[in-house]
Amino acid sequence: MKFKDIIGNTELKTQLINSVENNRLSHSQLFLGKSGGPKLAFAFAFAQYINCTNKTPSDSCGECQSCMKHNKLIHPDLHLVFPVLLINGIKKAVSDNFAKEFRQEALNNPYLNLHNWFDVFSSENKTGKTGYIYTQESDNLHKKLSLKHYESEYRVVIIWIPEKMQTVTSNKLLKLLEEPPQKTIFILVSENSEILLKTILSRLQILKIKNYSSKEKTEILQNKFPEKGVIKLEKSLIYSDGNLGDAIHVLESDIITDDNFDDFQMWMRLCYLVNIQEIVKWVNERTKKGRRNQSTFLKYSLKMVRNCLIIHFSNRNTLNITENEKKFLSKFYPFIHEGNISEISEKIEESIKNIERNANSKIIFYELSLQLTILLKVNRKFVE
Ligand SMILES: [Zn+2]
The missing domain is CATH 3.40.50.300 (P-loop containing nucleotide triphosphate hydrolases)
Known part of the structure; x- marks a missing residue:
């Protein structure tokens, strides 16, 4: 070099x-x-x-x-x-x-x-x-x-x-x-x-050694992946919290798609509605994708859930998310709060670990969904 x-x-x-x-x-x-x-x-x-x-x-x-x-x-x-x-x-x-x-x-x-x-x-x-x-x-x-x-x-x-x-x-x-x-x-x-x-x-x-600015990171990704559009490259950086090493990693494994957002929206809706029949179908579809894809999806979900808390306590304009994500979160965020965030985060983190340890992903997603149906119903103790 x-x-x-x-x-x-x-x-x-x-x-x-x-x-x-x-x-x-x-x-x-x-x-x-x-x-x-x-x-x-x-x-x-x-x-x-x-x-x-x-x-x-x-x-x-x-x-x-x-x-x-x-x-x-x-x-x-x-x-x-x-x-x-x-x-x-x-x-x-x-x-x-x-x-x-x-x-x-x-x-x-x-x-x-x-x-x-x-x-x-x-x-x-x-x-x-x-x-x-x-x-x-x-x-x-x-x-x-x-x-x-x-x-x-x-x-x-x-x-x-x-x-x-x-x-x-x-x-x-x-x-x-x-x-x-x-x-x-x-x-x-x-x-x-x-x-x-x-x-x-x-x-x-x-x-x-100075780290790169967002502009420089995008430039590096463009040189490395000239065939991928700028929007996809920028999205990979958002997914990776700005970490260039991670962004290259996700772009190469091709695990970054809009599916994560669509899947997350659907999953949260089904869990909130406690629609067990549809949850089972959703889990069956979701777990057809590879193990790495599943763990990336859960990491994405964890980030979305944490974003809800940021909306409660800070300025939502500082969030590094797409317009569609912003729209969805502005309706979804009241369901995530200080009364359930720790437990939800813990359950998702635990599931990520188990997926990465090759445990049965259908069981993991199913159990996690059932826990979410309960946790999403926890009420806030006080109102803003
Ligand atoms: Zn030389």
Whole structure:
């Protein structure tokens, strides 16, 4: 990846390039930025720039032997460390065992977040485990860094989401940062530096990476999905709460359709009317769609329900929703209030977890609908 492939953050590009040009390359750096931002993309572009053999004052060449390998993230002096899952069949929970999948995901979606990454393993990860950078990882890294460089002047270690390091991993990394191997650059790519050990943090040069504006995000999506209309792209951002990584993820899985809104309206009506016969039919139809589609639909429903509360207590014009959604919610919101919101949210969240754990989705939707028929009838204790 070249710097020119990343839009925005112009000052940061200049700063990074100057640090190489002026021989002021810090050996341990923290690229800090929000989820869905371009921080990992910057780490890739910077690593490529550092080792490019034909670099210009503004970018790597993209064509030398080193760049060609960096383009595919397969350069032997580029070490990628990231959280991994302890799933069946994995003997050693280290990044190297997941490198192929990670390269594929990160090259396709350099704005990816942890959810997008773990989603790759959703079929093997039935219990919804969360991943870590395990202790074995630091042993592995120690071993690799004790070897000679393969072909470049610098060796670059990119640690993505270091806040997922187990404590022992952190302590071992600290040792590496305290006595860094020759010509080795560590780039920690983090979303939340507060979770990192203070002792690690104090050794890092911190670079804050600005997240994109809505306009920039739409531009990136347009470049990536020229065949999809702007309305669909903008809608994907609304669905994803502005997280670019999620937006790319939903656009690729093609799980974003207007069906979610239509289905939600219909579902709420049937639940309110306690029309059991029609609810059963609705559940049968809804669960014909795939599991990922079902969990996206429930996440969408959760958001709509929470929007109702925002309408009660805040300005409805601040809501990031479509005109049709606004129309529906302006009639529906009085049924959701402080007397039932917590329980409704909990039930939906629980159902999402169960769907993702491969439980029987018909039963989940049916039970949830029955609970909603009761919860939607709970009256408000006081009136505005
Ligand atoms: Zn090059």
